Amino acid sequence: MFEVLQCLFISNPPPGKFVGAVENAVRILHHLAHSNASYGVASIARETRLNVSTTFNILRTLWKEGLVVFDPETKTYRLGLGVLTLSVPLLGTNQAGLLHPELERLSHEHNALIGLWKITPNDRIILVDRIVSENVVRIDMRLGSRLPAFAGAVGRCIAATRNLSKEKLRQRFNMLRWQSPPTFKQYAEDVRTAARRGYAFDFGQLFRGLDIAASVIRDHNREAQFGISGIAIAGQLSRAELTCLAEAISETTGRISNTIYGRALAHVADCSPATAIGGQDRTRRPGVRKTKKL
Numbered sequence: 001m002f003e004v005l006q007c008l009f010i011s012n013p014p015p016g017k018f019v020g021a022v023e024n025a026v027r028i029l030h031h032l033a034h035s036n037a038s039y040g041v042a043s044i045a046r047e048t049r050l051n052v053s054t055t056f057n058i059l060r061t062l063w064k065e066g067l068v069v070f071d072p073e074t075k076t077y078r079l080g081l082g083v084l085t086l087s088v089p090l091l092g093t094n095q096a097g098l099l100h101p102e103l104e105r106l107s108h109e110h111n112a113l114i115g116l117w118k119i120t121p122n123d124r125i126i127l128v129d130r131i132v133s134e135n136v137v138r139i140d141m142r143l144g145s146r147l148p149a150f151a152g153a154v155g156r157c158i159a160a161t162r163n164l165s166k167e168k169l170r171q172r173f174n175m176l177r178w179q180s181p182p183t184f185k186q187y188a189e190d191v192r193t194a195a196r197r198g199y200a201f202d203f204g205q206l207f208r209g210l211d212i213a214a215s216v217i218r219d220h221n222r223e224a225q226f227g228i229s230g231i232a233i234a235g236q237l238s239r240a241e242l243t244c245l246a247e248a249i250s251e252t253t254g255r256i257s258n259t260i261y262g263r264a265l266a267h268v269a270d271c272s273p274a275t276a277i278g279g280q281d282r283t284r285r286p287g288v289r290k291t292k293k294l
Contacts, residue, residue: 154227
């Protein structure tokens with residue numbers, strides 16, 4: 001399933017200058033999109049922390065383009081139907097295709113292979129997309145690769161959404177094959193931790209020599225639909241970097257869950273040393289056996 005590849009390191013070019021006016025307009029649209037009410041200029045400026053005159057000018061421009069609606073009686077603004085014209089081309093797009101840019105971003109920012117897994121009705125996960133980071137040594141895996149739904153880091157996250165009894169979870173665990181198997185006690189604890197934190201790890205248990213972090217995209221019924229995993233050769237990323245990767249994946253899956261399925265599940269990523277595996281916080285991270293401090 002996995003292949004180790006070697007290539008020349010290609011550094012990503014630094015990002016160009018961002019346009020502040022566009023960022024402010026997007027901030028206003030996000031604010032209006034997450035509310036069913038109409039707001040006046042002063043209220044919008046206060047909530048978005050923008051200058052009132054700047055907010056007024058942006059709203060006038062958005063109104064001109066049909067992206068917001070202005071009520072002359074109440075002097076308030078709300079989101080307009082013009083926003084739908086921007087999203088219509090995406091309505092028939094494959095969901096995996098829509099998520100591809102997010103996989104690219106995660107891969108480039110964290111120097112890891114990022115995989116997108118589709119969860120099937122017969123409890124398998126299928127690799128439907130993947131981005132390989134441009135590292136000196138990297139791994140790759142074939143599209144269409146299949147795994148049991150409860151295996152690995154993605155599997156721990158899926159199990160965390162099922163709310164199974166201990167005995168049923170044990171039955172599912174006994175059906176799994178690992179190259180370096182965890183005990184059921186370790187696995188069950190990892191599942192509980194994944195339910196609390198929104199992400200899970202697998203350190204060389206599913207496949208020897210690979211460190212994996214993952215989270216899942218859930219629909220409005222709280223059921224996992226996709227899994228996103230970050231995979232690196234063991235030791236290539238520090239435990240602190242793996243924690244940051246896991247939290248970034250969790251934040252991304254939460255945002256996607258909210259965007260596609262209308263379910264807010266985002267987890268705030270905190271990559272400070274105190275929260276990293278092996279840092280000052282001694283709380284056991286999912287899937288991690290005792291290790292020396294980094």
